[in-house]
Amino acid sequence: MKVHFIAIGGSAMHNLAIALHKKGFEVTGSDDAIFEPSVSRLARYNLLPPEYGWYPEKITSALDAIILGMHARPDNPELLAAQQAGLKIYSYPEYIYEQSKDKLRVVIGGSHGKTTITSMILHALQAAGKAFDYLVGAQLEGFDTMVGLSDAPLMIIEGDEYLSSPIDRRPKFHIYRANLAVISGIAWDHINVFPTFENYIEQFATFINTMEPDGTLFYAGNDEVLEKVIAGDNSAIQKFPYHAPAYEVNNGVTTVLFEDEKYELQVFGEHNLLNLEAARNICNQLGITSHNFYSSMRTFKGAARRLELLGKSDSTNIYKDFAHSPSKLKATIHAVKTQFPERKLVACMELHTFSSLNKNFLGEYAGCMDEADTAIIFIHSETFFHKKMQPYEESFVRSTIKRPDLIYFDQPEKLKEYLAKQELTGKNLLLMSSGNFGGLDLTRLTEKLLG
Template sequence: MRVHFIAIGGSAMHNLAIALHKKGFNVTGSDDHIFEPSASRLAKYGLLPQQEGWYPEKITADLDAVILGMHARIDNPELLKAQDLGVKIYSYPDYIYEQSRNKLRVVIGGSHGKTSITSMILHVLQHKGKQFDYLVGAQLEGFETMVQLTDAPVIVIEGDEYLASPIDLRPKFHIYKADIGVISGIAWDHINVFPTFESYVEQFRIFIETIQPGGKLIYCSADEELNKLVAATETSVDKLPYLLPQYAVENGITNIIFDDNIYKLNVFGQHNLMNIEAARLVCEQLGITTTDFYNAITSFKGAARRLELLGKNDTASIYKDFAHSPSKLKATIEAVKKQFPERQLIGCIELHTFSSLNKDFLSEYAGSMQLADVPVVFIDKKTFEQKRLEPYSAEDVKAAFADNRLIFFSDPAELLRYLESIKLENSNLLMMSSGNFGGIDLNMLKNKLLFL
């Protein structure tokens, strides 16, 4: 099979390219800019384009497929050439489905927790020696790539609600046609695509309807909006709700209690305990007992950038997290504060997604940082320039977050000076972003603050 990737440098795209290369496909690709770690990983497999840019001559009639990334524009010259030649064009979720038609498909959806739930399932399946394929949105310990495609009978897919490609405006998780579907919760996001809360919720109703006959819907029954949706959606699939397991926190360690046994975890927070229960129910459908699941999950250390411990000493810890939407921000802050109630919490969030910088959406953050002792918000002034938006003032942000304690920065150098001035004693620092804080080196910051 000859397959060409338009925008091969994307996180999911380059991992799919590597997976198909490993499967024996002839893979080529193009992109106008490829960042690390995509560039090094593509180069390792001989898949890195020799030159950046778009080259229509790479598109020939003998290609079996072109896979189009979301980063490409609808007037991309390679896309136009493929359309002219009548070459079959797929989005990457479309192609994942094509490669998994004959597998049992587990699809993890929801506004938050998708990556963690998917990672937990993969960890347990690997621990139990099961054969499976996967697509996950983070690098995991023990897994070389974020996509695997083999002859395994099962595939576990992190299925988000964002659009599939510039010419396929369906949410990705509608495409996979789950046999086992998971919804972790619903909290409005992607306002640039779903301008109202109702239009956003509608995508989850459609997802439920795509679950195949005889399938399972696993959902968080603690989520009021999700409960209403599940009750109102007519479907023949089995509905399996989940809630928090029995647990206790001792000396900064969270333990699950089940059948008079105690299972010590490496992760913490009620949101992660909910994620564990979603993963447990999925694994139960795949033949793994509750006891075996809990035994395996004790060695799970988390996915990259999901409450990832950067460093610690006797009196302080520094974490980084992918949290960027209001619900994720609130859950992550609550998790760290409850795990270490005696420590001061400095919480720093970078806003840079289309939703978080939209004035109509910013007020959704109201109260989301209440549990942080020192709330800090950063928006890189370059982000305003790149997105051609009028910059927010500190007063705008404080009003939106409904928090006068809030400290606001728009210059990464000023943010770094502030962070370096912190006396991190009997305190935790939580850095939250789907970006990179304007290029701040968090490892250097960690070493300075913790005296490592």
Template structure:
């Protein structure tokens, strides 16, 4: 099949292009800019565009499918040409559904934990030798791409609530029509698309309505908003609540106690223990026994950029995490403080997304860094320019976070200089962002934190 992807350079889109190429399709793509690692990966498979930009001549009548990425605009020249020729134009999630409508579809939704829960399910199914397809929002160890479409009878989908495409304003997770749905938590996000919390919450109500009536919804019963939403919904679905399993932590290792057995884990934090139970319930519905599940999950090392250990010594650990929204920030800081109760925590958050930088949303962060001993907020001054937002100063940030200890930086070099000056003996460093801290080399920063200052 001849397939063309508009905005092929995105994380999800370039992975889909590679997966389709590996399936034997004739794939082409376009974008106005493609960065690493997308660029090298597309080049490796012979599908890197020869020239950056949008070219209507790329769109010809022999193309059977056009897939439109969110990065493109609705007036994109290639999209306009495809519409003129009457070609079928799919959004990314729409195409994934078309390729999986005869499979058992497990869709993982929620404001946080989606990638981790999806990754946990994939890890367990892979360990247990199950055949499955998947769509996940991070590169996982042992998986070549972030998406796979084959003849497998099951597909596990990370169900993002962001919009499907520039011409399809429905949230992605509405389009997959799950057989088994999961909601891990609900906390207002994507303020640029959902201007009020009620508007955002409504998307999860709609998600419940999109699930097969004979299916099931697995939900976090320890999240008050989720519990009220699901238990109050008039749907015929089986409602399966989950909560944190019995556990304990000893010498920096968290273990579960289940059915009279103990399972040491390679991940930690209350949010991850909740994520495990979401994955457990999904795997149970797929046919995985408790013993097989917990044996497999004990070897799960975590999804990329989710409490990812950059380095450690006897007195210090350095982690990076994708956390950027208030709920993710709070959960991640809580996890590290609970895992290392005797160590101080230097926690750094980069505000990078449209929502996090919006003055009207900033107050949602109030109290989110209170458990950090040295709380640091970084906003790259160039980010304001790139997003065409009016910059604000440390006074506004400190007021919004409600934290008098908070230290604010808008220059990456000055931030790195400050972080490098700290004596990390008996302290941990946590670096949180969906961006890149203004191009900061986090591995080098980690190395600096772990050298002689930290150990006497």
């Protein structure tokens, strides 16, 4: 098979390219800009384009398929050439389905927790010695790529609700046709694509209706919005709610209590306990007992950038987290506060995504940081320019977030200077962003704060 990637440098795209290369496909690709870690990873497999840009002459009848990334525009020269030549063009979720249509497909959907739930399932399957393919939204310890393709009869798919490609406006998770599925909860996100909450909710109702007729869905039983979606669904699939397990927290360690056994975890927080139960229910369906599942979770360290411990001392822990939507921020802050109730919490979030920076959406963040003892918001001054958005003033952020003692920065060096001066004895620091705080080296900052 000869496959060409248009916009090969994307996070999911370059991982799929590597996975197909490992499977023996002949893979080529183009992009107008590629950044780390994609550059190094593509180069390692000799898949890095020799020059950046779009080259319609690469599109020939010898290609079996074109895979189109979200980064490309509808008028992309290579895309136009492929359309004119009548070549088969896939979005990457379409190609994932093409590779898994004869397998049992497990799809993990929801506004939050998808990566963690998927990672927990993969960890348990690996511990049980089961063969599986996968697509996950983060680099995981023990896995070379974020996509794995083989002859395994099973595929675990993290089901993102964002659009599939510039010419396919369907949410990705509508394409996979799940046999088994999870919906972890619904909280408005991607306002640039789904302008109303009602429109966003509709995507999850549609997802349920794309499942195979004999499918089984597990859903978070504590989510009122999701409960209404389930109540309004008339499909023939089986639907089961899940809830957090019995647990205890001692000296900053969470332990699950199940059938007179105790399972000490390395992850924590009510949201992660819900994630745990979603994963357990799926693993039970795949032949892994609850005892074996919980036993494997003793060594699960979490997905990258999900409450990732950067460093700690006897009285301070410093975490970074991918949280960027209101529901994720609130859940992450609550997790750290309840895990260490005796410590004060300094919480810093970066507004970085299109949704978080949208003036009409910013109000959704009001109250999200209320549990933090010190609340910091960072918006890099260059972000609006890069995203071609109209900037707004600090005063608008303050009036919208509605926290009088809010601390605000728009320059990374100013934020770094402030954090470097903090006395963190008896406190935890939580850094939350889907970006990188304007390029701050968080590892070096952590060393300085704890040194």
